[in-house]
Amino acid sequence: xxxxxxxxxxxxxxxxxxxxxxxxxxxxxxxxxxxxxxxxxxxxxxxxxxxxxxxxxxxxxxxxxxxxxxxxxxxxxxxxxxxxxxxxxxxxxxxxxxxxxxxxxxxxxxxxxxxxxxxxxxxxxxxxxxxxxxxxxxxxxxxxxxxxxxxxxxxxxxxxxxxxxxxxxxxxxxxxxxxxxxxxxxxxxxxxxxxxxxxxxxxxxxxxxxxxxxxxxxxxxxxxxxxxxxxxxxxxxxxxxxxxxxxxxxxx
Numbered sequence: 001x002x003x004x005x006x007x008x009x010x011x012x013x014x015x016x017x018x019x020x021x022x023x024x025x026x027x028x029x030x031x032x033x034x035x036x037x038x039x040x041x042x043x044x045x046x047x048x049x050x051x052x053x054x055x056x057x058x059x060x061x062x063x064x065x066x067x068x069x070x071x072x073x074x075x076x077x078x079x080x081x082x083x084x085x086x087x088x089x090x091x092x093x094x095x096x097x098x099x100x101x102x103x104x105x106x107x108x109x110x111x112x113x114x115x116x117x118x119x120x121x122x123x124x125x126x127x128x129x130x131x132x133x134x135x136x137x138x139x140x141x142x143x144x145x146x147x148x149x150x151x152x153x154x155x156x157x158x159x160x161x162x163x164x165x166x167x168x169x170x171x172x173x174x175x176x177x178x179x180x181x182x183x184x185x186x187x188x189x190x191x192x193x194x195x196x197x198x199x200x201x202x203x204x205x206x207x208x209x210x211x212x213x214x215x216x217x218x219x220x221x222x223x224x225x226x227x228x229x230x231x232x233x234x235x236x237x238x239x240x241x242x243x244x245x246x247x248x249x250x251x252x
């Protein structure tokens with residue numbers, strides 16, 4: 001069973017319950033966008049999947065294995081999670097990508113030939129090999145985002161969770177990043193991405209999961225989501241479509 005399956009989970013922070021009886025299935029080879037208003041629990045969902053926020057009810061499995069029965073490193077060898085990027089560390093692209101090999105490091109902590117090969121392959125797949133020795137601060141936003149995705153890819157997992165991978169990028173770089181994610185899903189990797197750009201999410205995803213109030217209220221294909229017309233109620237905008245291209249307009 002090659003899926004991440006979330007079954008009726010409840011999770012949050014101390015006494016603050018954020019996710020309520022939430023269920024979702026993320027498949028290998030599919031790109032699922034997670035959309036929802038601010039504060040609905042999208043980032044908390046990812047933290048629950050990787051186990052940094054414990055769930056107090058329900059069950060989360062990856063390929064049939066309950067995540068709460070395996071170690072943090074074992075989870076990190078199955079699921080890579082890239083959080084929102086707010087700072088730029090002072091390092092080169094290659095140094096950043098090698099950070100993705102953390103789950104495989106042994107004592108004493110040094111990178112093996114296998115780690116360097118995995119980092120090299122990840123940079124090749126993201127077309128950033130020529131940037132290996134460049135400082136991250138010298139790159140454009142789009143290239144820097146590709147370096148972070150390469151870091152997650154170097155982790156060698158079957159699933160990638162990306163929290164707002166297109167935020168702060170201009171339109172051309174947003175579409176470039178999503179095209180990169182589509183290429184990765186075509187190779188068999190399962191990707192879930194929190195998205196705020198609704199037309200982009202609808203245009204590039206296999207399925208879209210809509211969150212509201214800590215629950216998944218709809219998970220379906222973009223075409224079905226468009227037909228369901230639930231976007232105005234949750235986001236206050238309407239979605240239009242022309243020849244398969246989606247766009248936003250203010251709800252009346």
